[in-house]
Amino acid sequence: xxxxxxPEDQVNVAEGNPLTVKCTYSVSGNPYLFWYVQYxxxxxxxxxxxxxxxxxxxxxxxxxxxxxxxxTSFHLKKPSALVSDSALYFCAVRDVRAAGNKLTFGxxxxxxxxx
Amino acid sequence: DVKVTxxxxxxxxxxxxxxxxxxxQDMDHENMFWxxxxxxxxLRLIYFSYDVKMKxxxxxxxxxxxxxxxxxxxxxxxxxxxTNQTSMYLCASSLLAEGVGELFFGEGSRLTVL
Numbered sequence: 001x002x003x004x005x006x007p008e009d010q011v012n013v014a015e016g017n018p019l020t021v022k023c024t025y026s027v028s029g030n031p032y033l034f035w036y037v038q039y040x041x042x043x044x045x046x047x048x049x050x051x052x053x054x055x056x057x058x059x060x061x062x063x064x065x066x067x068x069x070x071x072t073s074f075h076l077k078k079p080s081a082l083v084s085d086s087a088l089y090f091c092a093v094r095d096v097r098a099a100g101n102k103l104t105f106g107x108x109x110x111x112x113x114x115x
Numbered sequence: 116d117v118k119v120t121x122x123x124x125x126x127x128x129x130x131x132x133x134x135x136x137x138x139x140q141d142m143d144h145e146n147m148f149w150x151x152x153x154x155x156x157x158l159r160l161i162y163f164s165y166d167v168k169m170k171x172x173x174x175x176x177x178x179x180x181x182x183x184x185x186x187x188x189x190x191x192x193x194x195x196x197x198t199n200q201t202s203m204y205l206c207a208s209s210l211l212a213e214g215v216g217e218l219f220f221g222e223g224s225r226l227t228v229l
Contacts, residue, residue, distance in 0.1 A: 009155070034217065043119070043205060043220035044158075090157060102173070103218065105150075105158040 002027045002095045004106035012112045019081040021109045023074045023091030033074040034092040034103065035065055044090060050074060061085070081113045118142070121206050121221035128228050134193040136224050138206030145210065147189035148218065149173075149181065152203040161204075164189055196228045 003026045013019050025031055032051055036044040048059025055067045065076045074091060088110050092103040122137040140147065145166055150158040150173075160173030162181040170181050178200060182190045189208075193200055203225050207218040 004157075006157075036218075036220075041222075043222045044207075044218070045220070046217040049217060102148075102160065102163060104160075107155050107157040 002031075002093050002098070002104045004091050004093050004104055006089075006091055006106035006109045008109050009107075010110045010112065012114065013081050015083055015113050015115050016080050019076075019078040019085065019111065019113070021076040021089050021091075021111060023076065023106060024072050025074060025091070025093040026072065027093055027095040028097070030096045031074075032094040032096055033065075033067060034094075035059065035063070035074075035076050036090045036092065036105075037061075038088040038090065038108075040087075047076070047089075081111075083113050083115055086111055086113045119206055119208055119219050119221040121204075121224045123224050124222060126224060126226045128196050128226065130197060130228060132196050132228075134196050134226065134228075136191040136193075136204055136206075136226070138189045138191070138221055139187050140189075140206075140208040140219070141187065142208060142219065143186070144208035144219070145186070146208060147183065148207040148209075149179075149189065149191045150205045150207065151175070152205055152223070158205065161191065193226075196226075198228050200226065201228045202226060 005024045034049045035047040038044045050057045050067045058064045090108050091106040119140045148163040149161040159175050164170045164183045180192045206221040209218045210216040
């Protein structure tokens with residue numbers, strides 16, 4: 001079985017400050033990890049993914065995430081948050097041995113960036 | 116541009132009605148998925164399909180069925196809608212290939228069952 005935990009329902013940050021959204025995962029084997037963002041009344045948009053290789057992954061809109069195998073974490077980060085980053089963020093995992101492309105999503109973290 | 120289109124953005128139905136949610140993708144993707152999104156629960160997989168006429172149950176298939184008669188179209192069916200099926204429904208597609216491709220999502224269909 002595979003699962004994802006996003007421990008924070010909401011993260012508040014001032015514009016220009018660093019943003020971190022936390023994610024931990026559980027899989028039987030090795031993971032594929034993803035971050036998606038959802039703006040109001042929209043579908044999810046892909047931000048970045050970790051498959052293999054460098055533990056620091058860079059994605060869209062200046063976001064990056066660090067894979068930490070020992071802590072089973074994949075936290076999303078942005079050095080300087082923008083008001084337009086306010087949205088709902090989802091972490092997702094897939095066990096590399098799982099068939100197809102079946103992802104398991106976390107509960108989501110709402111990010112509010114204040115001017 | 117990649118596109119996943121869900122036919123209805125907002126629907127209001129009555130308990131016991133049969134509901135069809137349609138999803139079409141124009142990317143020639145093999146995989147298609149139906150998720151429901153509820154606050155605090157994230158996205159939960161209802162059904163997915165690897166190919167035409169193939170379907171697999173996800174984590175919460177009870178009360179739902181699906182149909183995939185053509186590669187580009189994946190329909191979600193609520194045979195007899197109930198109030199606990201009030202939710203946001205998201206369709207997604209991806210390539211089947213051995214590598215890991217990201218999911219492409221539609222805009223969602225918000226269903227209210229009265």
